[in-house]
Each structure stands twice: as C-alpha cells, then as structure tokens.
Amino acid sequence: MAAAGEPHSSFYDTIVVGAGIQGSFTAYHLAKRGRDTLLLEQFPLPHSRGSSHGQSRIIRHAYAQEHYTQMMAESYGLWEQLEAEAGALLYRQTGLLVLAANTNPEFQRFCQTLAQHHIPSELFTAESLRGRFPGIRPYCGEAGVSDRTAGVLYADRALRAVQDGFRRCGGALRDSEQVTDIQPGVVVTVTTSGGAYQAKSLVITAGPWANKLLAPLGLQLPLQTLRINVCYWKEKVPGAYGVSAHFPCFLAICDPHHIYGLPSNEYPGLVKICYHSGSPADPEERDRPPEAPSLPDIQVLQDFVSKYLPGLVPEPAVVEHCMYTNTPDEDFVLDRHPKFSNIVIGAGFSGHGFKLAPVVGKLLCQLSVGEEPSYTMEPFGIRRFPALPPAAL
Ligand SMILES: Cc1cc2nc3c(=O)[nH]c(=O)nc-3n(C[C@H](O)[C@H](O)[C@H](O)COP(=O)(O)OP(=O)(O)OC[C@H]3O[C@@H](n4cnc5c(N)ncnc54)[C@H](O)[C@@H]3O)c2cc1C
Numbered sequence: 305m306a307a308a309g310e311p312h313s314s315f316y317d318t319i320v321v322g323a324g325i326q327g328s329f330t331a332y333h334l335a336k337r338g339r340d341t342l343l344l345e346q347f348p349l350p351h352s353r354g355s356s357h358g359q360s361r362i363i364r365h366a367y368a369q370e371h372y373t374q375m376m377a378e379s380y381g382l383w384e385q386l387e388a389e390a391g392a393l394l395y396r397q398t399g400l401l402v403l404a405a406n407t408n409p410e411f412q413r414f415c416q417t418l419a420q421h422h423i424p425s426e427l428f429t430a431e432s433l434r435g436r437f438p439g440i441r442p443y444c445g446e447a448g449v450s451d452r453t454a455g456v457l458y459a460d461r462a463l464r465a466v467q468d469g470f471r472r473c474g475g476a477l478r479d480s481e482q483v484t485d486i487q488p489g490v491v492v493t494v495t496t497s498g499g500a501y502q503a504k505s506l507v508i509t510a511g512p513w514a515n516k517l518l519a520p521l522g523l524q525l526p527l528q529t530l531r532i533n534v535c536y537w538k539e540k541v542p543g544a545y546g547v548s549a550h551f552p553c554f555l556a557i558c559d560p561h562h563i564y565g566l567p568s569n570e571y572p573g574l575v576k577i578c579y580h581s582g583s584p585a586d587p588e589e590r591d592r593p594p595e596a597p598s599l600p601d602i603q604v605l606q607d608f609v610s611k612y613l614p615g616l617v618p619e620p621a622v623v624e625h626c627m628y629t630n631t632p633d634e635d636f637v638l639d640r641h642p643k644f645s646n647i648v649i650g651a652g653f654s655g656h657g658f659k660l661a662p663v664v665g666k667l668l669c670q671l672s673v674g675e676e677p678s679y680t681m682e683p684f685g686i687r688r689f690p691a692l693p694p695a696a697l
C-alpha cells in the first residue's frame with residue numbers, strides 16, 4: 305500500500321485508456337470475461353470534450369461498405385442485451401432514408417448491401433418520396449432507399465449504461481486521471497496524474513488524443529481530428545419532423561457533401577442536421593478560431609435545409625460541438641501496435657463508430673487477450689497505410 309499522498313500502484317490484467325464509447329465497451333467485454341480491468345479517463349465523467357457525448361446517434365444496418373452491415377447484425381443484439389441489463393431504453397426505431405441520385409455509385413452500394421443482407425428496406429422514386437415523406441422535397445429529383453431497422457441511439461444514456469455495466473462486472477473506472485506516460489514491456493506500466501499502474505496488456509481508445517499517446521511509442525497514424533458543428537434547426541410547425549410524425553433519420557449524398565439528420569427528439573421542436581465533416585482542430589483547443597478559413601459547412605447546411613426541408617427555419621437555432629478522428633479511408637484502426645503486441649489500438653472511428661461500439665469493444669477485447677478476432681481485421685489494419693515511417697512497423 306503506497307504511503308498517504310503517494311500515488312498508489314496496482315496490477316491489472318488489462319488497462320484501457322479512454323472512457324468514450326469504444327473504451328467503455330472494450331472494458332465492459334473484458335470485465336464480463338472476468339479480466340481484472342482498469343478503465344482510465346482524463347476528464348471528470350460525464351464530459352463533452354471528445355466524440356461520444358450528446359443525446360443522439362444514428363444506428364443502422366445500411367452501409368455502402370458491406371463489412372459494417374455484417375458487423376451491425378451482432379451489434380444490434382449487443383445493444384439489446386445492454387438495454388436489458390441496464391433496464392434502460394437506449395434505442396428508438398425511426399427508420400433511415402438514404403437520399404441521392406439513383407445513378408450515384410455510393411447510393412447503389414447502399415441498395416446492394418441492404419438487399420444482400422435481407423434488411424427490411426424500400427426503394428423510392430422522387431414521386432413516391434414526396435408522397436411518403438411530405439417534409440422532404442427531393443429538390444433535384446433524388447431517389448431514396450430506406451433501412452427500416454435504423455433508428456436513434458440515446459448516446460449519453462448508452463455511455464452511462466455501458467460504464468455502469470462495466471462496474472457491475474467488477475471493473476475499476478477511474479476518471480479525472482490523465483495518462484501521462486506509457487512504458488511498454490511484457491508488463492506495461494501506465495503513469496497517470498493520480499498514480500502508477502501495471503498490466504499484462506493495454507488498450508488505447510483515446511479518440512482525438514490517440515496520436516498524442518502513440519507518439520512516445522514510436523507510432524503516428526494518419527489521423528485527422530476535426531471540430532464538428534452539431535446544428536439543430538427549428539420546425540416551423542412543432543413536431544412536423546418528429547419521431548411521432550414518423551420522420552426518419554436521413555443521409556443525403558449530395559456530392560461532394562454528405563449531410564445527415566435525425567427526427568426532432570432530444571430538443572423538442574429542433575431537428576439535428578449536420579455536415580459529415582468539419583475543420584481541422586486540436587482536441588486541446590477545439591473551439592479556438594481556426595487559422596485556415598474554416599469549412600463553409602453551415603452555409604452548405606442552410607442551402608440544403610432551404611431547398612430540401614421547407615418545413616424548417618433555414619438558420620441553425622442551436623450549435624454544439626464534437627470531434628471526429630478521421631482515417632484517410634474512413635475505416636477504423638483496430639490493431640495491435642506493430643512493435644508491442646500487448647498494446648492494442650482502437651482509433652480513427654471517422655464519425656460513424658458509435659453504433660458499432662459493442663462489436664468494436666469485443667474485437668479490441670479479443671485482440672488484447674490474444675484471441676482470434678470474430679471478424680476479418682483486414683479493413684482495420686495499421687499496415688494498410690503505406691506511408692507510415694519504417695520505425696513504426
Ligand atoms: C457530431 C457527431 C455525430 C456522430 N454521429 C454518429 C452517428 O450518427 N452514428 C454513429 O455510429 N457514430 C456517430 N458519430 C461517431 C461516434 O460518436 C464516434 O465514432 C465515437 O464516439 C468515438 O468514440 P471514442 O471512444 O473513440 O472517442 P471519445 O469519445 O473521444 O473517447 C476517447 C476518450 O479518451 C479520453 N482520453 C484521451 N486521452 C487520454 C489520456 N491521456 N488519459 C486518459 N483518458 C484520455 C478522452 O477524454 C475521451 O473521453 C458521431 C460523432 C460526432 C462527433
């Protein structure tokens with residue numbers, strides 16, 4: 305036992321750095337297997353500095369990349385399991401509409417994966433779209449395809465539920481403890497602002513801070529951290545775009561823009577509609593005015609709302625902020641460190657990782673206990689990035 309005032313040191317099977325949705329699900333799966341697990345978080349919980357905060361996220365099977373549709377089959381089941389364990393409603397089915405020119409190759413891949421995986425869906429012409437979704441005006445004659453299984457995840461509630469589940473399984477969660485040093489080895493030593501810990505394995509799920517933690521370990525991944533404007537738009541007729549009015553989540557592919565929205569829910573009368581990208585930002589200075597001219601995302605959104613969603617006031621009523629950590633191909637990084645096989649990395653979730661976190665956590669758990677992962681890891685390997693300096697591999 306360390307003397308009073310001395311940081312205490314303890315030994316764990318696994319230490320997970322970062323209690324966002326990915327680290328929390330990883331720790332949850334480890335603790336469920338009886339692994340002695342410590343989950344470390346730099347900020348007091350809950351916080352709004354990373355990528356997992358906020359009231360809502362989209363959950364869907366519909367993807368242009370088939371491997372995510374495949375993983376979502378299991379992820380839906382794991383979300384239901386967590387709901388039952390937590391005795392909490394974490395998911396609300398609303399359906400999702402993908403809107404695009406029917407010649408758009410990405411749109412066609414969405415249609416293919418939905419059909420290939422027999423996901424309940426429906427194709428729409430511009431005409432039938434107007435009939436079914438009166439609040440949406442297919443301004444350029446867009447087609448649509450729906451994913452009836454899609455809906456809204458209550459994000460803040462979900463994060464709390466998985467962290468409570470982790471603790472219920474005997475996991476140790478220490479927040480307000482920033483990891484300041486990692487010494488690799490057969491036993492990894494992790495130093496924080498509050499103590500020193502050792503473990504047989506380490507999982508780094510640090511969101512937009514990932515590269516800061518990886519640099520001293522000789523690895524820099526091609527990650528771009530972006531500041532996202534999370535915009536909410538006022539309904540001209542309250543409820544017209546709400547869940548009760550059967551308004552769906554949507555993804556509009558208006559190349560080069562990707563715009564998405566969720567039915568009014570968390571803030572009555574306000575619809576969350578955002579641009580699927582943002583301006584480069586350091587997570588430590590997320591809201592500092594950008595040096596380079598920032599992305600005209602809000603202008604693009606105003607233009608989209610006034611053309612496609614005539615029942616909304618084309619000015620954002622509320623703007624909140626969040627962070628993306630993008631890889632060049634928007635696939636995740638789920639892999640072992642190239643030099644330290646007992647250090648596992650989960651990063652680069654590129655603005656779409658929340659819904660997959662139950663399966664991502666299971667995969668990172670499998671990598672850290674030395675098990676064969678349940679899915680091919682080919683899309684997520686570090687070695688797919690050709691330009692990594694040789695020292696890193
Ligand atoms: C606006 C927005 C909309 C989105 N919409 C969707 C959606 O509709 N559907 C979907 O599936 N996904 C969506 N996403 C993506 C999803 O939210 C993210 O992929 C996911 O939250 C990433 O989780 P994470 O755990 O990797 O990161 P984070 O939540 O950022 O967690 C990383 C944690 O690590 C901690 N940390 C970092 N460094 C240290 C350190 N040195 N010591 C201790 N702790 C540390 C941080 O404080 C943080 O809590 C959206 C994201 C945003 C921003």
Ligand SMILES: O=C(O)[C@@H]1CCCCN1
Nearest residue numbers: 362363564580655656657
């Ligand atoms: O993961 C999702 O479902 C959404 C798609 C649009 C951008 C934000 N994330």
